[in-house]
Amino acid sequence: MKDDSHIVSRNQPxxxxxxxxSSDAMQVYSDGHGYCFSCEKxxxxxxxxxxxxxxxxxxxxxxxxxxxxxxxxxTTFGPIQGRDRGFRxxxxxxxxxxxxxxxxxxxxxxGRILEHWYPYFNEEGEVSSYKVRKMPKDFRSEPSGVSPTExxxxxxxxxGGKRLIITEGELDTLAVAQALYDQYGRFYAVVSLPxxxxxxxxxxxxQVKYLxxxxxxxxxxxxxxxGQKATDVACKIIGADKVKIASMPENDPSDVLVKHGWKKLxxxxxxxxxxxxxxxxxxxxxxxxxxxxxxxxxxxxxxxxQGLNEKSKGMRxxxxxLFTSGTGSGKSTMMREIMFHLLNATDDTKIGIVSLEESPxxxxxxxxxxxxxxxxxxxxIPLEELKVGFDEVFGKGRVVILNHEDCKLGADxxxxxxxxxxxxxTHLFLDHITLLTSEGFDGLQGxxxxxxxxxxxxxxxxxxxxxxxxxxxxxxxxxxxxSFEDGVLASLDDIRGSGSIKQISYDIFAFARNLNAEGSxxxxxxxxxxxxxxxxxxxxxxxxxxxxxxxxxLNYSGTKDAIGVVDTEDELIVDx
Numbered sequence: 035m036k037d038d039s040h041i042v043s044r045n046q047p048x049x050x051x052x053x054x055x056s057s058d059a060m061q062v063y064s065d066g067h068g069y070c071f072s073c074e075k076x077x078x079x080x081x082x083x084x085x086x087x088x089x090x091x092x093x094x095x096x097x098x099x100x101x102x103x104x105x106x107x108x109t110t111f112g113p114i115q116g117r118d119r120g121f122r123x124x125x126x127x128x129x130x131x132x133x134x135x136x137x138x139x140x141x142x143x144x145g146r147i148l149e150h151w152y153p154y155f156n157e158e159g160e161v162s163s164y165k166v167r168k169m170p171k172d173f174r175s176e177p178s179g180v181s182p183t184e185x186x187x188x189x190x191x192x193x194g195g196k197r198l199i200i201t202e203g204e205l206d207t208l209a210v211a212q213a214l215y216d217q218y219g220r221f222y223a224v225v226s227l228p229x230x231x232x233x234x235x236x237x238x239x240x241q242v243k244y245l246x247x248x249x250x251x252x253x254x255x256x257x258x259x260x261g262q263k264a265t266d267v268a269c270k271i272i273g274a275d276k277v278k279i280a281s282m283p284e285n286d287p288s289d290v291l292v293k294h295g296w297k298k299l300x301x302x303x304x305x306x307x308x309x310x311x312x313x314x315x316x317x318x319x320x321x322x323x324x325x326x327x328x329x330x331x332x333x334x335x336x337x338x339x340q341g342l343n344e345k346s347k348g349m350r351x352x353x354x355x356l357f358t359s360g361t362g363s364g365k366s367t368m369m370r371e372i373m374f375h376l377l378n379a380t381d382d383t384k385i386g387i388v389s390l391e392e393s394p395x396x397x398x399x400x401x402x403x404x405x406x407x408x409x410x411x412x413x414x415i416p417l418e419e420l421k422v423g424f425d426e427v428f429g430k431g432r433v434v435i436l437n438h439e440d441c442k443l444g445a446d447x448x449x450x451x452x453x454x455x456x457x458x459x460t461h462l463f464l465d466h467i468t469l470l471t472s473e474g475f476d477g478l479q480g481x482x483x484x485x486x487x488x489x490x491x492x493x494x495x496x497x498x499x500x501x502x503x504x505x506x507x508x509x510x511x512x513x514x515x516x517s518f519e520d521g522v523l524a525s526l527d528d529i530r531g532s533g534s535i536k537q538i539s540y541d542i543f544a545f546a547r548n549l550n551a552e553g554s555x556x557x558x559x560x561x562x563x564x565x566x567x568x569x570x571x572x573x574x575x576x577x578x579x580x581x582x583x584x585x586x587x588l589n590y591s592g593t594k595d596a597i598g599v600v601d602t603e604d605e606l607i608v609d610x
Contacts, residue, residue, distance in 0.1 A: 341577030360518025386454030409586030521548030
């Protein structure tokens with residue numbers, strides 16, 4: 035018998051389900067059959083078209099595309115073109131695709147799929163629009179601009195069932211439906227979001243009555259960040275009493291079906307667990323945290339700030355400590371004492387310094403002076419002597435200083451602090467928050483800029499597990515009407531700027547020095563107070579420190595109980 039068939043399509047993927055991996059070795063002939071030159075297998079027309087559908091190539095050989103020849107459906111917006119078939123490469127049979135009304139546009143008959151057409155219906159049960167997926171993953175709507183009013187597949191499943199499964203995309207819905215059909219031989223309720231995670235809130239909110247009519251709702255969104263966010267949104271809309279969350283070994287159900295088979299995909303459904311917000315800790319996790327609990331590790335403040343140690347129990351990583359006082363009252367001096375103490379009290383602590391009111395050279399000069407007990411502000415220290423102090427402070431590579439003159443104020447400074455943390459710095463210093471946001475922050479100004487900056491700093495401190503010593507200025511005048519430069523201790527309400535500065539800070543320490551006192555002893559005495567301590571809850575007076583002008587050092591001189599018992603002469607009034 036003479037074979038009059040001829041080649042109508044070359045370089046097609048092999049349809050062998052047993053392992054031929056060729057993507058271009060098969061040819062399709064005009065009578066519908068195919069032959070793979072890689073595995074040397076013949077395929078009947080019914081095998082190529084899927085599920086015993088006989089492919090009519092007559093119109094194709096006359097120059098009409100297969101997409102046009104297979105079907106034309108008239109909808110409320112006009113004719114569309116495509117074909118009923120399964121997606122062999124995604125393990126989706128024609129039966130499942132047809133049930134959901136999904137059509138395919140092919141490059142050649144039985145060949146590579148160019149587009150998937152997913153139907154969406156109106157309230158009258160008519161197709162109102164299609165979501166078109168141009169392979170591999172480019173989406174559009176037909177007609178353009180029409181937004182679905184329902185979930186994909188919703189029309190097929192009446193409300194009030196036992197279980198509803200929701201996926202992120204239409205192809206994932208087909209995958210889950212395929213697994214259910216493979217196990218039970220029938221279709222169960224599976225739907226998807228109409229436009230991915232971005233549509234979760236709007237589309238689910240509009241269908242709350244339908245969703246809650248089911249006894250159980252299983253969410254099978256993608257296992258990425260966006261999928262997890264959409265899961266939280268969906269759970270809050272549907273309700274924790276209904277929702278279960280499926281975990282998957284791949285990113286989405288479609289990949290699970292292809293890589294692991296329908297049994298594994300079904301196991302993911304059956305193993306779905308009740309939703310629990312990330313902020314809620316289970317009893318089991320709570321007990322484990324108690325078993326492993328230990329006191330938070332802290333580093334003490336230097337001896338000159340002994341009162342702060344007694345009330346706050348030192349510096350803890352993951353926290354922001356705020357230092358505040360009037361102009362010239364000793365904030366920078368105290369910060370340098372803490373820096374120097376960290377380098378001497380520990381063997382491996384690395385510190386990062388951002389001092390926006392002095393140059394890196396001045397910071398290095400002052401710290402070097404502390405190491406040799408010489409005050410550079412009082413005496414001109416010979417370079418060879420200063421070098422001894424410099425080597426002690428900086429010689430081991432444990433100090434990083436930002437040259438802020440080369441940085442733009444705002445977010446760039448915080449990025450620099452985070453880089454310091456990533457480079458090994460466990461204790462950071464920023465002097466000061468007011469200047470940091472003086473030019474705005476991320477397009478914001480004033481208190482909004484400070485709010486944004488404080489939240490960014492707090493996230494960075496938590497993310498990198500570092501301690502941050504932060505300097506903040508006070509208002510020009512205290513609530514008492516007296517100047518802070520007269521030795522008045524500030525209250526929380528005296529801190530300049532946004533309320534977030536005092537709300538986000540874990541500890542807040544205030545200092546006061548009478549710059550106008552007649553005697554030098556009084557002028558060089560700094561009073562300390564704890565305005566806030568989240569860790570211990572202790573507040574109030576925290577002793578005194580005396581500044582030695584000759585050495586540039588601070589010495590603790592407090593004679594009172596740092597817990598709060600003070601003598602009448604030095605009584606401090608602190609607003610809590």
